[in-house]
Amino acid sequence: MSHSVVLVLIPASTPTALVEDTVRDALAPFDENLEVPEHDEECYCVGRIAKDAGEAFACAQVGTWNALRASFAAKFPLPAGKHDFDLGETENDARRQAWAAHISDHQAIARQHAEAHPLAGKPDPECTDCSGGGTNKTTSNPRAKWDWFTIGGRWTGMLSGRDPADDPDNWEPCELCLGTPGKRNDTLGRGARAKDPNYGCNGCRPEKPGLKMKWRLKQDPGDVAPVSSFVSNGHVEKKDQIPFAILERDGTWSERGDMHWFGVVVGEKPRDEWKDAAEAILARNLDALAVVVDVHI
Ligand SMILES: [Zn+2]
Ligand SMILES: [Zn+2]
Known part of the structure; x- marks a missing residue:
């Protein structure tokens, strides 16, 4: 359950009075409550036994997560009296990278062991949900991205640069x-x-x-703005104008977490890579209106 900010791109000819309806229509295919025809959905148990075995093996080989956290804290102590959340963005990124390096052996060993396991990619034969078949029938929307949204919301002022606290x-x-x-x-x-x-x-x-x-919060009039008003020469004016996700007029949804434009899905990508991808998307939509949308799922 979390909020994130999506830039919904709509035709520049959209009258102000129709912006909200247009956004609602654009977001409709991504509604968590949309029922779609019954289809097979992979059961959560697929690969789980192999993954758990890989984890246990890695914990035994290179230490448990608690041990890793402790050795990380000893190797990279935080400044006295500071917490992770006190760090600036650059320090935070550096720390995140150091953590990724610190746990890379654990993860590689866990992955290798899981891949070699006889149940790798296979369902749990004793799963009570799929009875070991590995799939379940569902009518839930596989493209679900939201269960609630509002224009602006906690990101109001993101494009205009106006701080809602000043109002x-x-x-x-x-x-x-x-x-x-x-x-x-x-x-x-x-x-x-x-x-x-x-x-x-x-x-x-x-x-x-x-x-x-x-x-x-009150909606900032700048929450609906031409893409060309904040993107020039392929770059956004301010880096906090990079959203979590962008929905284009043709229905393409791109977000920081999945990088389908590179053909690989590897979870959360470093900020700069998504920034480049997002700017490329915005640069080819200079003739659209961007709407700041706070979505919840
Ligand atoms: Zn199952
Ligand atoms: Zn008070």
């Missing part, structure tokens, strides 16, 4: 400290302040005492 309409009173802005004055707040006189309120931030961001 007073996006703030509302913090109900935890009503009447005493920034200082929670209920039993819990008074109790916390008895221990720490600096305790304020956990519902709002000291910069904006008594106010919190609304759950539903």
Whole structure:
């Protein structure tokens, strides 16, 4: 269950009043609740026994995940008092790469062992779902990408560069400290302040005492914009204009996680590779309107 941002590309001739309907139509084939004709779906148990055996073998050979995490922390200690989430994007990428290198032996051994296992790519003969057949009948949508969406949402302002926090309409009173802005004055707040006189309120931030961001942000008019307004010479103006996924007018869905344009699917790709791919897609759609869409699945 997570949110991500999709740029839905629609014809430039779309009247403003029809943008939402056009986006809805474009997204319809990717609706998780769309029922499709019954088809076979591979059971989750396929290959699982071999994979589990590979994992167990690798853990025995080069150490468990706990041991790997501990040796990584010893080899690449974080600066004192810092957490992973305190790191900037560059540091974070470097750390992620170091982690990938740190676990590469474990993964290679696990994979090799799994591939050589007699049940590699085969179902669990005792699976209660597929009875060992390896497939189940389903009418669920294999292309499902969303169960809810809204234009803008938590990515409103992504194309315009306007920060929704700068719009007073996006703030509302913090109900935890009503009447005493920034200082929670209920039993819990008074109790916390008895221990720490600096305790304020956990519902709002000291910069904006008594106010919190609304759950539903106002839509920025720039959430619907010509692709040519933020892409020039094949590049986006700002790198945070690269979405998680792009839906083109011909119904092609491309996303950071699967790289069908290279003919290989290998999970999450390094940011730069997806940036290049996304920019190439946008550059061939300069005549379209881009709509910022917050999707949930
Ligand atoms: Zn099964
Ligand atoms: Zn508050």
